[in-house]
Amino acid sequence: xxxxxxxxxDDVTLDGDTxxxxxxxxxxxxxxxxxxxxxLKGTCGRCHVLLDSKEVPSCVVxxxxxxxxxxxxxxxxRQTDEYRKFRAILDEEGLVECAxxxxxxxxxxxxxxxxFPHAGPEECRMLIGEIPCRCGSRPVLERGAARWVESRExxxxxxx
Amino acid sequence: MAAxxxxxxxxxxxxxxxxxxxxxASKVWAGVIVRSRTPHARIVGVVHPPLPxxxxxxxxxxxxxxxxxxxxxxxxPVLGDDEAQYIGEPLALVAxxxxxxxxxxxxxxxxxxxxxxxxxxxxxxxxxRRKTITGGDKAAxxxxxxxxxxxxxxxxxGPQDHGHLDPVEVLARVxxxxxxxxIKTQWPAHVVNSVARVLDRDPNEVKVLATVSSGTANSQxxxxxxxxxxxxxxxxxxxxxxxxxxxxxxxxxxxPKRPEARTLLRTILAPDGRILSLQADLVVQAGAxxxxxxxxxxxxxxxxxxxxxxxxxxxxxxxxxxxxxxxxPVGGMxxxxxxxxxxxxxxxxxxxxxQDPAQWRSEQTLTxxxxxxxxxxxxxxxxxxxxxxxLAKSSDYSRKHAAYExxxxxxxRFQDEALPLRGIGLxxxxxxxxxxxxxxxxxxxxxxxxxxxxxxxYIPIVTANNRSVQLWKESAAAIxxxxxxxxxxxxxxxxDHPTGGPSISSRAFEIVPKLLLQTCEGIAQKRFRQxxxxxxxxxxxxxxxxxxxxxxxxGQPFLSFSWGAAVAEVELVPLxxxxxxxxxxxLVDAGPRIDDASARNALTEGVxxxxxxxxxESIHWEKLAISHESFLRYRLPGPRELPPLDIQFYEGxxxxxxxxxxxxxxxxxxxxxLSAIRQAxxxxxxxxxxxxxxxxxxxRYHEAFLYPER
Numbered sequence: 098x099x100x101x102x103x104x105x106x107d108d109v110t111l112d113g114d115t116x117x118x119x120x121x122x123x124x125x126x127x128x129x130x131x132x133x134x135x136x137l138k139g140t141c142g143r144c145h146v147l148l149d150s151k152e153v154p155s156c157v158v159x160x161x162x163x164x165x166x167x168x169x170x171x172x173x174x175r176q177t178d179e180y181r182k183f184r185a186i187l188d189e190e191g192l193v194e195c196a197x198x199x200x201x202x203x204x205x206x207x208x209x210x211x212x213f214p215h216a217g218p219e220e221c222r223m224l225i226g227e228i229p230c231r232c233g234s235r236p237v238l239e240r241g242a243a244r245w246v247e248s249r250e251x252x253x254x255x256x257x
Numbered sequence: 258m259a260a261x262x263x264x265x266x267x268x269x270x271x272x273x274x275x276x277x278x279x280x281x282a283s284k285v286w287a288g289v290i291v292r293s294r295t296p297h298a299r300i301v302g303v304v305h306p307p308l309p310x311x312x313x314x315x316x317x318x319x320x321x322x323x324x325x326x327x328x329x330x331x332x333x334p335v336l337g338d339d340e341a342q343y344i345g346e347p348l349a350l351v352a353x354x355x356x357x358x359x360x361x362x363x364x365x366x367x368x369x370x371x372x373x374x375x376x377x378x379x380x381x382x383x384x385x386r387r388k389t390i391t392g393g394d395k396a397a398x399x400x401x402x403x404x405x406x407x408x409x410x411x412x413x414x415g416p417q418d419h420g421h422l423d424p425v426e427v428l429a430r431v432x433x434x435x436x437x438x439x440i441k442t443q444w445p446a447h448v449v450n451s452v453a454r455v456l457d458r459d460p461n462e463v464k465v466l467a468t469v470s471s472g473t474a475n476s477q478x479x480x481x482x483x484x485x486x487x488x489x490x491x492x493x494x495x496x497x498x499x500x501x502x503x504x505x506x507x508x509x510x511x512x513p514k515r516p517e518a519r520t521l522l523r524t525i526l527a528p529d530g531r532i533l534s535l536q537a538d539l540v541v542q543a544g545a546x547x548x549x550x551x552x553x554x555x556x557x558x559x560x561x562x563x564x565x566x567x568x569x570x571x572x573x574x575x576x577x578x579x580x581x582x583x584x585x586p587v588g589g590m591x592x593x594x595x596x597x598x599x600x601x602x603x604x605x606x607x608x609x610x611x612q613d614p615a616q617w618r619s620e621q622t623l624t625x626x627x628x629x630x631x632x633x634x635x636x637x638x639x640x641x642x643x644x645x646x647x648l649a650k651s652s653d654y655s656r657k658h659a660a661y662e663x664x665x666x667x668x669x670r671f672q673d674e675a676l677p678l679r680g681i682g683l684x685x686x687x688x689x690x691x692x693x694x695x696x697x698x699x700x701x702x703x704x705x706x707x708x709x710x711x712x713x714x715y716i717p718i719v720t721a722n723n724r725s726v727q728l729w730k731e732s733a734a735a736i737x738x739x740x741x742x743x744x745x746x747x748x749x750x751x752x753d754h755p756t757g758g759p760s761i762s763s764r765a766f767e768i769v770p771k772l773l774l775q776t777c778e779g780i781a782q783k784r785f786r787q788x789x790x791x792x793x794x795x796x797x798x799x800x801x802x803x804x805x806x807x808x809x810x811x812g813q814p815f816l817s818f819s820w821g822a823a824v825a826e827v828e829l830v831p832l833x834x835x836x837x838x839x840x841x842x843x844l845v846d847a848g849p850r851i852d853d854a855s856a857r858n859a860l861t862e863g864v865x866x867x868x869x870x871x872x873x874e875s876i877h878w879e880k881l882a883i884s885h886e887s888f889l890r891y892r893l894p895g896p897r898e899l900p901p902l903d904i905q906f907y908e909g910x911x912x913x914x915x916x917x918x919x920x921x922x923x924x925x926x927x928x929x930x931l932s933a934i935r936q937a938x939x940x941x942x943x944x945x946x947x948x949x950x951x952x953x954x955x956x957r958y959h960e961a962f963l964y965p966e967r
Contacts, residue, residue, distance in 0.1 A: 125282050126282065141505070191724075191853070191854030191857070191858075192723075192854070193722050193723065193724050193854055193855050194722070194723040197421065222896055225896070226895045226896030226899075227895075229893040230893070231419070231420045231865065231866065231893065232858070232862055233857070233858035233860065233861030233862035233864075233865065234858060234861075235861065235896075235899065236857075236861060236902065237854070237858075
């Protein structure tokens with residue numbers, strides 16, 4: 098079964114089986130998720146994608162559901178200005194990058210902020226905790242998220 | 258003058274062939290491990306459906322080289338041959354084009370087994386290795402000396418998963434000329450040697466491209482090498498690239514866990530609190546084959562003996578093997594097991610003495626001119642002498658501890674059971690940097706200054722730490738006075754380049770900066786005197802000192818020690834039977850910091866490891882296998898359990914080099930947490946993880962004590 102959809106801004110046509118999940122097909126057919134593994138039960142957060150702007154775990158989304166839709170992965174989000182700006186804040190805060198979770202955490206945070214633009218620092222803190230990881234970057238991510246939220250609020254206040 | 262524009266240059270020394278190391282997905286077959294379903298039996302045959310045309314099946318008889326896998330002094334079969342030792346042991350390997358189909362086929366493979374006869378069972382049953390370490394007068398340690406008080410306790414700690422999000426994945430391609438392996442590993446050199454040995458190839462023909470891994474020694478020291486061997490065997494049989502990916506569940510069930518340990522400690526105390534004699538019985542569970550048993554056991558013993566002044570001591574240390582998956586290093590190499598028992602025991606003995614634990618620790622820690630357990634004279638006071646009082650002061654430990662103790666004594670005056678119970682715990686300890694057992698690969702660094710002015714550095718440390726890499730670049734650029742952008746840290750690729758390992762934080766922090774300095778200074782000396790390119794290679798050599806004697810327990814055990822102390826404050830609401838950590842304070846002495854953020858990150862990681870080990874991460878065994886429920890319910894600490902951290906660094910003399918601190922947080926925070934919980938709910942809790950059930954029982958006991966009429 099060949100399906101066409103938009104992947105990180107590019108039109109793609111990928112070959113997959115009806116029984117396969119989006120994660121499996123992306124991993125096999127593209128460079129996306131090439132070196133990642135997921136829990137395959139939708140809880141670890143490693144394979145989250147934006148499917149028409151809604152964050153979903155790709156390991157439990159059937160491949161056929163992406164026909165003619167738009168998929169954005171953490172790798173795609175990495176190319177955006179928002180990512181670069183937030184990453185600059187994190188670097189200032191002293192982020193030690195985690196190969197497993199940093200990009201996923203940022204992606205997860207921004208997906209939530211897209212839906213709930215007025216989320217506060219405490220919400221962001223709980224959100225970062227939703228992606229479990231052994232690394233020690235959580236305090237830096239929390240501080241960075243708080244600064245980001247405050248700066249967004251400041252921009253909104255200035256506009257008002 | 259126009260700025261010099263540099264073209265990207267193909268590095269002649271670093272050229273992993275993309276066809277070998279990153280082949281297109283369509284050319285890669287999927288490999289699957291066929292595992293034992295029985296914990297212990299003799300294998301007499303294998304029954305499987307017809308193998309689809311072209312697929313590859315590897316059985317023990319198909320191994321071309323040495324069929325054993327070696328790590329330090331431990332050895333075990335690459336594929337269980339005539340006997341299965343644990344559920345999940347690899348017995349065969351299969352590869353085919355589509356992973357799901359290969360897994361379905363592998364599920365249908367059955368091994369014909371028979372139970373062992375009594376004689377065979379006696380011969381092959383799990384063994385118990387014993388080691389006795391004594392100091393002072395053994396008879397006095399065993400029979401007791403005249404003292405005021407005897408304190409005894411049994412302390413146990415459970416297994417812990419490494420908790421990485423990404424299970425290990427290996428890609429291997431075997432050709433007549435080369436064996437190419439792409440793998441996430443901390444120890445590329447071990448992968449090279451293991452694959453060469455099993456495939457009967459020259460190690461120079463084995464090229465390993467190491468992808469980034471986490472920095473701590475979390476289960477990835479030897480386990481990826483075994484999977485690399487499996488993938489290489491499959492690739493050889495299938496004559497194409499094979500990728501071996503474990504599922505999350507497969508890895509959880511069969512990858513090495515932190516070993517369980519159970520320690521009985523008995524101390525006899527003088528009126529002033531000195532330990533006149535210490536008797537310890539330590540049992541460490543090493544799983545099947547006892548991989549790394551020497552290292553784990555010796556480190557655990559050092560954990561008991563190193564921190565404080567001991568009169569006479571005798572330690573009976575046992576390492577037990579069993580028909581469960583092999584254990585490995587998780588959250589440290591083993592000293593945390595001994596430290597957990599010792600520090601929990603210090604909680605008990607201070608309670609018996611009625612003494613402030615901070616005061617006891619600072620009085621009983623080793624001082625200048627005293628001798629260590631391994632009979633070496635100390636040139637200076639133990640760092641704990643300064644660390645403990647400083648931390649106690651900054652965290653207001655002594656006042657809070659006394660207040661909570663008083664609260665416990667007068668608690669019958671309080672009638673509101675919804676009031677939270679509070680406790681505070683202190684623990685001190687160390688991290689041993691370097692390996693006791695030897696057998697690791699030497700660290701060496703190669704630097705090459707090219708004619709275009711670029712510097713390439715080959716550093717055999719696999720790290721995802723962007724800040725460390727940037728610091729390496731900056732320090733090299735500063736020495737050679739070249740732009741930072743002209744310094745390249747090459748990916749870890751074995752072959753013609755230096756290899757070393759395992760990549761652990763003590764090596765990254767302690768050895769690499771020294772070697773980097775020497776390498777760059779070497780290049781600087783030759784620059785303008787020799788034609789470019791100039792290549793300099795430096796190998797780390799351990800300082801001369803009394804060598805560690807594994808049997809006698811004498812000499813210098815580690816390359817160095819990093820010391821630390823932690824205070825944990827907890828709160829328990831009886832109605833909820835839930836532990837809330839209010840604050841964790843940590844004070845460490847690991848030498849000068851190369852990068853503050855990296856040091857804080859490593860300690861935070863250790864603290865999270867300790868919180869999981871002590872509270873949230875529990876593993877249950879059912880019929881010699883980890884239960885499926887454990888996999889589903891296993892939970893790393895989340896924001897609810899992770900409190901505000903107060904991390905401070907002891908500013909000591911600057912002449913000491915930076916030292917590792919990857920597992921220091923885990924080593925000291927776990928016992929501090931248990932002490933705090935015990936102060937809040939009672940002294941009977943002596944094992945971790947503290948499950949809700951254990952807590953509920955302790956609270957019921959507490960309630961019965963408070964309200965006997967109910």
